[in-house]
Amino acid sequence: MSPPAPTTPTFSTVKHENMGSQVYLILSLALIEGRLKPGERLRIRELAEEMGTSVTPVRDAILRLVQDGALIMRSARDIRVKQISLAEYLEIRDIRLELEGMAAARAAEKATPTDVERLEQLITENEDAIKQGELITATGLNQRFHFEYCKIADMPILLDILRRLWLKMGPLIAEVYSDGGRDMIDGHYALIDAMRNRDGQAARIAVQTDILSGGQAILELKRRQEL
Structure with a gap:
């Protein structure tokens, strides 16, 4: 049995991944430049509307920033800029x-x-x-x-x-x-x-x-x- 052919990325997949990266960069810059303050709450849907995108790339970007230790996700509705000790x-x-x-x-x-x-x-x-x-x-x-x-x-x-x-x-x-x-x-x-x-x-x-x-x-x- 021959191995399955490799999956070719679709344009929508590429676009989605690119959008997620763009959102991540935008939010990262807002943190780095101090446009967001410790404890400030981020709302996924509001950010998506402001950036003219769906909630998915915004959610993905936020998850990356949680992994970076910059944001705290207490729940899907409670995401905040981390207060460092x-x-x-x-x-x-x-x-x-x-x-x-x-x-x-x-x-x-x-x-x-x-x-x-x-x-x-x-x-x-x-x-x-x-x-x-x-x-x-x-x-x-x-x-x-x-x-x-x-x-x-x-x-x-x-x-x-x-x-x-x-x-x-x-x-x-x-x-x-x-x-x-x-x-x-x-x-x-x-x-x-x-x-x-x-x-x-x-x-x-x-x-x-x-x-x-x-x-x-x-x-x-x-x-x-x-x-």
Whole structure:
């Protein structure tokens, strides 16, 4: 008996899989950029209507984000952005100190004047957003700044690891940005100086200092929540 012929994917299957990936990317970006906050509830049907798709790709994307540890599904009708604990935050912070510090050091060695100008532009836009009280925009620009120097470092595996961490960090930063936004941007200037000087060690220290000082508001919030 000959083996069955391989199944040829239909266009609808391909379209469905592609749509699921698109929805996953949209929701991931909303988490990473802080447009969703810890404890915020997501409703599958409302998201599907907003995105102009069926509930299936939205449900699939949400299940992937549950597996990523970014969402909590208590039931089919109760899906929320995860509230991470103090211990989880400290672990993520320690990992970021090492990985983002490494990326910053590498970026300082590789950065072109155009790369530095791009980072400066992000800082300028972030400053403007803070002055205008556009905190959602400012939070997103903060994330883009951190990812940009990781891209300059040309370390795609490291960037993918950080993307998963920022699925949890984005909402948390958004929760405190109104209190800690200034501290979360001041350290970026030191990194720019280090990159101009091609000083990898100074760049590493600048980013690590930024993560620690900018995370003080998060640390205080988490300690209050666990009292």
